[in-house]
Amino acid sequence: MLIGEAQLQQRVQELGRQIARDYADHEPVVVGVLRGVVVFLADLLRAMPELRCEVDFLAISSYGSGAGVVRIEKDLERSIEGRHVLLVEDIVDTGLTLRFILRNLETRRPASLAVCTLLDKPAHRLVTLPLRYIGFSIGDVFVVGYGLDLDQRYRNLRDIWVIDPPD
């Protein structure tokens, strides 16, 4: 086990308090990137009940394995023009997915665009990206649980575990 439930919950509470403070006057649109983010986002939203905000979702599929070729499978429901957008991810690894998403969202002219990621895994980062809120920085390990999967399994585990992925 890498990060236990209690540690996760404590850090998510801290992030929620900080985000609620920072965005108190901005009524942000909180955008979750499906599917891995759902568990973290559900807890994060409940860690900032005082914040006026909207919630929207993007679904992405990557193909070409690791080349950063990404397609939007499900787009936002509402315009973000002139809005303060907080993009929430479960993990940033190479950063290629996030770079694609940020470039795409920037073309929609939000008032601001910032990123919150539960996990930052810088070992294989290929592009430098601004990560405003980071839950935990982790080493070069494959993790599952708390939303993160291996072939769509283990998302429902309450802790984050290191697993040996098949070759």
Ligand code: PRP
């Ligand atoms: C994960 C994560 C990011 C991406 C990060 O999604 O949610 O979107 O990988 O990787 P990168 O920094 O190397 O681009 P995944 O493809 O596992 O889909 P999921 O959210 O449905 O689990």
